[in-house]
Amino acid sequence: MGKATLWGVAAWLAATIVPTLLLSDYHLFQLTMVIVYAIAILGLAILTGFNGQISLGHGAFYAIGAYTTAILMYQYNVPYWATLPVSAIVCAIIGFLIGLPALRLGGLYLALTTFALAVAVPQLLKHNALEPWTGGVQGLVIDKPDPPFGLAMSPDQWLYIFALAAGAVLFLLAWNIVRGRIGRAMMAIRDHSLAAEAMGINIALLKTRTFALSALYTGIAGSLGAIVVQFVAPDSFGIFVSIYFFVGLVVGGVASIGGAIIGGAFIEFVPNIAEKVSKAAPGAVYGVILIAVMFLMPGGVAGFIGSMFARFRRGTKSAELRPIAVGGSGANDVPAGVPGGAEPDAGGHRSM
Amino acid sequence: MRFGGVVALGGVSFDVGYGQICGLIGPNGSGKTTLFNCISGFYRYTDGDILFEGQSLKNLGRHRMAGLGLGRTFQNVALFRNMSVRDNVLVGAHHLGRSGFISNAMRLPAVRQEEVQASGRLHDLFDLLDLNDLAERRAGSLPFGTQKRVELARALIGGPKLLMLDEPAGGLNHSEVDDLAQLLQRIRAHFDLSILLVEHHMNLVMRVSHKVVALEFGLKIADGTPEEVRNEPEVIRAYLGETKDMQHAGAA
Numbered sequence: 001m002g003k004a005t006l007w008g009v010a011a012w013l014a015a016t017i018v019p020t021l022l023l024s025d026y027h028l029f030q031l032t033m034v035i036v037y038a039i040a041i042l043g044l045a046i047l048t049g050f051n052g053q054i055s056l057g058h059g060a061f062y063a064i065g066a067y068t069t070a071i072l073m074y075q076y077n078v079p080y081w082a083t084l085p086v087s088a089i090v091c092a093i094i095g096f097l098i099g100l101p102a103l104r105l106g107g108l109y110l111a112l113t114t115f116a117l118a119v120a121v122p123q124l125l126k127h128n129a130l131e132p133w134t135g136g137v138q139g140l141v142i143d144k145p146d147p148p149f150g151l152a153m154s155p156d157q158w159l160y161i162f163a164l165a166a167g168a169v170l171f172l173l174a175w176n177i178v179r180g181r182i183g184r185a186m187m188a189i190r191d192h193s194l195a196a197e198a199m200g201i202n203i204a205l206l207k208t209r210t211f212a213l214s215a216l217y218t219g220i221a222g223s224l225g226a227i228v229v230q231f232v233a234p235d236s237f238g239i240f241v242s243i244y245f246f247v248g249l250v251v252g253g254v255a256s257i258g259g260a261i262i263g264g265a266f267i268e269f270v271p272n273i274a275e276k277v278s279k280a281a282p283g284a285v286y287g288v289i290l291i292a293v294m295f296l297m298p299g300g301v302a303g304f305i306g307s308m309f310a311r312f313r314r315g316t317k318s319a320e321l322r323p324i325a326v327g328g329s330g331a332n333d334v335p336a337g338v339p340g341g342a343e344p345d346a347g348g349h350r351s352m
Numbered sequence: 353m354r355f356g357g358v359v360a361l362g363g364v365s366f367d368v369g370y371g372q373i374c375g376l377i378g379p380n381g382s383g384k385t386t387l388f389n390c391i392s393g394f395y396r397y398t399d400g401d402i403l404f405e406g407q408s409l410k411n412l413g414r415h416r417m418a419g420l421g422l423g424r425t426f427q428n429v430a431l432f433r434n435m436s437v438r439d440n441v442l443v444g445a446h447h448l449g450r451s452g453f454i455s456n457a458m459r460l461p462a463v464r465q466e467e468v469q470a471s472g473r474l475h476d477l478f479d480l481l482d483l484n485d486l487a488e489r490r491a492g493s494l495p496f497g498t499q500k501r502v503e504l505a506r507a508l509i510g511g512p513k514l515l516m517l518d519e520p521a522g523g524l525n526h527s528e529v530d531d532l533a534q535l536l537q538r539i540r541a542h543f544d545l546s547i548l549l550v551e552h553h554m555n556l557v558m559r560v561s562h563k564v565v566a567l568e569f570g571l572k573i574a575d576g577t578p579e580e581v582r583n584e585p586e587v588i589r590a591y592l593g594e595t596k597d598m599q600h601a602g603a604a
Contacts, residue, residue: 173457173458174457176456176457176458176459177453177456177457180451180456180459180463180467181442181446181449181451181456181463181466181467182451182452182453182456183456184435184439184442184443184446185443185446187432187434187435187439188432188435188443188446190432190434191431191432191433191434191435192430192431192432192433194394194426194430195426195430195431195432196432196443197414197415198392198394198414198417198418198424198426198430199418199443199444199446199447199506199510200415200416200417200418200419200446200447200510201415201443201446201447202413202415203415209453213453255434
């Protein structure tokens with residue numbers, strides 16, 4: 001426990017200091033966006049990966065978080081850091097309200113309903129009635145925050161450190177939730193909701209609160225994204241944002257906390273890589289990369305790492321026990337997939 | 353209890369005493385599982401009532417049953433397939449905890465306390481049911497018989513007063529059924545609980561039950577000690593058929 005905390009703090013310090021000193025502002029900006037997307041995907045992972053409620057509309061919460069921050073900063077001069085808790089609360093409330101009808105909709109129907117939300121939100125943001133706050137089609141431009149206490153660093157350096165700190169806290173809290181009583185209840189509902197109920201889990205309560213938590217995470221990501229990009233406009237929150245989050249979720253590993261970081265890196269960097277490979281058809285290259293990842297790592301990258309790790313451990317163990325374990329560990333030794341999670345094809349998405 | 357115009361269960365009345373193992377038998381379609389689902393809250397019944405320690409179970413939400421002290425297993429095993437054996441069993445202790453999202457996120461001392469208590473109970477059960485080596489295995493990857501043991505552990509960790517088992521011997525071979533009979537007796541001795549056993553396997557029911565209730569077409573046809581029920585003409589008729597020349601001795 002103490003050792004793990006120490007390692008965690010050390011890793012976090014290293015991730016803070018090393019890139020800040022070595023990377024250019026542009027590359028730091030990219031890394032900051034990886035963190036932002038990772039937080040957004042983490043929100044989706046809590047809902048879809050751990051609780052089995054599919055959302056194809058999380059871009060809507062990202063947009064709402066981004067606009068909450070932009071409006072507070074632009075219209076009311078609220079400091080950037082103070083907008084984060086506000087947008088967390090706003091998105092949690094909206095997420096809870098959307099979670100209510102979601103109780104009656106299982107699986108694919110919920111996916112479609114959330115998709116409808118993602119389609120509707122950019123249109124609503126353009127609406128005339130909201131224009132005095134949202135700036136309509138033009139959107140809002142906000143200032144890049146300066147480093148506090150007169151620290152001698154660029155705004156990009158400071159934002160990277162700020163986002164990393166926020167991300168570390170959010171990932172730690174999520175990890176605590178999924179490994180405890182609440183996280184087990186979430187996964188129990190995902191795997192077998194009737195049995196979960198028989199164990200005393202109040203499904204309606206847990207699902208709506210999980211939806212709220214999920215929206216909170218993705219909303220905070222939207223806020224950070226708005227601060228980093230310094231600009232919000234309805235057209236930057238189209239349905240493709242939701243789809244990218246979903247892609248990042250599946251690539252990283254649906255029921256995995258660490259997978260969200262990999263997913264964030266994927267949606268930030270892979271389009272650039274695709275562009276470098278082929279200027280003419282980056283979309284095709286992107287598709288090929290995506291299919292290749294799914295074929296090679298059907299449990300997502302985190303699932304792949306998890307099963308490699310399990311194989312490695314089993315390898316060393318069976319080497320010790322070789323004389324006994326000849327025929328013993330055979331038929332039922334299916335690779336365990338994601339540590340503490342689901343292979344997507346093995347029922348991770350089953351929700352009703 | 354009706355499904356459309358069909359009376360699946362009508363006028364069945366019996367009680368399970370403290371510390372008893374009560375076997376519920378009957379041919380296919382006799383209403384055993386319907387009755388089971390009424391007690392565990394999975395079906396809403398309209399007429400009559402079911403009392404547990406004097407309290408009516410009518411109109412109680414399904415998730416309230418565990419808290420009252422009703423634990424159950426499922427006919428075809430309903431484990432959380434993608435979770436580890438350890439996590440499966442810990443879910444059974446859900447209703448003993450009080451911690452919510454925020455205290456879990458901060459991992460407050462109360463949450464740690466809950467986890468310590470739950471894992472204490474977990475280790476006792478793992479010893480009793482011989483699950484120690486499987487704690488981190490994915491539940492869905494285990495053989496059927498082992499999954500049934502995991503399910504039993506999951507039902508027991510919540511400290512039920514009435515343990516309801518829906519065909520625990522289904523799909524088990526001869527020696528596994530023997531082990532199960534011993535295990536049920538060990539469980540009853542080890543924990544302060546009553547057991548309601550719904551079972552096709554006559555041999556098992558007759559061996560472990562203090563009391564047996566027999567159903568046919570949703571009606572009770574016999575009720576008494578295993579010896580009494582075994583010799584009840586109605587039960588013999590229901591199981592072996594009316595015509596004596598049919599040789600279905602092993603039909604149970």
